[in-house]
Amino acid sequence: MLYTPINFRNVELKNRWVMSPMCMYSSDNGLANDFHFVHYVSRAQGGTGLIFVEATAVEPKGRITNHCMGIWNDEQANSLKRIVDFVHQNTESKIGIQLAHAGRKGSTWENKQISLEEGWETLAPSPIPYHPTERIPHVLSVEEIKEQVQNFKAAAKKAVDAGFDVIEIHAAHGYLVHQFLSPLSNTRTDEYGGSFENRSRFLIEIVDAVNEELNENVALFVRISGTEYAESGWDISDSVALAKVLKDHSVDLVDVSSGGNIHGAKIEVKPMYQVHLAGQVKKEADVKTGTVGLITSAEQAEYIMQQNDADLIFVAREILRNPFLAVQSSFSAHKDCFFPHQYLRAKL
Template sequence: MAVQLFSPLRLRGLELKNRIVVSPMCEYSSQDGFANDWHLVHLGSRAVGGAGLILFEATAVSPEARITPDDLGIWKDEHIEGLRRITSFLEAHGSVPGIQLAHAGRKASTFSPWKGEGAVPAEQGWQTVAPSAVPFSPTYPQPVALDQAGIQKVLHDFREATRRSLEAGFKVIEIHAAHGYLLHEFYSPLSNQRTDNYGGSFDNRIRLLLEIIDAVRETWPAEYPLLVRISATDWTEGGWTIEDSVKLAKVLKDKQIDLIDTSTGGNVPQAQIPVGPGYQVEFAARVKQEANIPTGAVGIITTAQQAEDILANNQADLILMARELLRDPYFPLHAAQELGVDLEWPVQYQRAKRNK
């Protein structure tokens, strides 16, 4: 039986050479949003290591969309050149370059993890926005509720970020609608207290996500895939549930979204999350099976056999890996050896392919 982890996957006009995806991982290593040598080496080494799809970290569509002052950005044309340098390298080494377009909402204007916690000082930060004027926690900034003009600006920013993504050489866009950031804040009843067309009912709470999909599709070519990352559950009473996610996934399928990257949590600080190996896979499986749409599984997937079993059991179509690919940029090459697949190595590394 063929090894599924190293079987190709076609999404629209693209073919991924295998099912291993570099999950978007914030590096908090930018100045004014610019990509630099760190991003080239970090992402480039995962292409040399054999990943099929490499998703750049959450990339801010506006300055106020950043999680921290150190986030990667795509809010101005000057960002394009540095990003294009990296996408060209990834493609030259057989990986498809993808970008996660993001708006941090009420979780913006905070410290990078190794610099502190909570809101940055006022002179370093900016006014955050959210569906409602409710902070993430007492140590986070106080957001203002987006008015109609603010919502139109968000749509404009995603539209322009899409244009820049195309010019920068990306072939996949993932819309970040997870982890307590702006779009998740809108669809979760825990953070959305609005009474207008963007609040209250399920259809109203998902409205902004659908409008952003339409805005992105205005510019994004039909032959290129469009993915959405969701948090499949808030892990909190009265919050967003897996049943809501299946319902949303059916809507996203009708919107011709190509794959749902299925994560969980992040919208409220007190959530009790049972973290462990593959703890989110069940959600990817339910979305895939009940909404009949391709999914990506993520969350403490660390071994070749674990990844292969997820695919073999029809629980997901792609395996997104984060920490394991930080530990081992060449995981795909090593996983292929473990699973008995004769994978082509970069010519520069051929002499190390066999343990001789």
């Protein structure tokens, strides 16, 4: 199954390997540079079915750090288009971008909040910092929430114009959209807080706005945290309920990760530790899912798919170590996988 094609709208992935979005903290003014070109293209040359560009901010205050990537202007979009064009012209990979807003977890460096002079005022649904020592974030008004929805929509248009095949909305890991979803970080009493429907409203409005910029040649994914490992917080039952709503709003896949919203949450990190979350969402919500979390081998990936826990295998650290993970694994499995014709003498 791992080397079986799969379609999302008109987007066909040649295999189920996905390079997970991973922040590189290597941009100036949000621009992709030569490092990013080599970084992403090398994984496409390695046969990965879908390459995801890192969390890319939809506005300057949406960055995690001063060195995060952005797509709020045309110069940034054009710097990414160079990568997209090479991937399309020289490999069989598809390429996606993760649109993100850090919210209260922005204005940091090396996991510590930086000063207003070096950084910026952070934003959140409620006046609750991620860590008690951090500045209280600015609480978004309803008008400002609507502006953020439009920021995601404008970023999606730039991404489509740049040629990306997949747009993923980042609603996980304690960033702005996740902050709205969780009752622990969202204590609002207006239409964006309180009930599950109200806390989900921001994400659904983003999904609907982004879909207005898409067509059948661009798929839409959403990354969520299946649970935030905190009592009375967002949990797997919420994720299943949300996935059902996302499916009704033309989301093609739910990418299930976990954690990130509650400082000090206890997480037992071990190989494939998040797979069961993707499996539960897939089976109970009847949606396509992706899974991630210390998956390091084709054997693990194949097992996950045989168990019907996920449709795509998102790989992070292992694909940093081995850009040719997909094609190298295909050799021993005797499966077809893209391999650059310039390298054919090395094919086993």
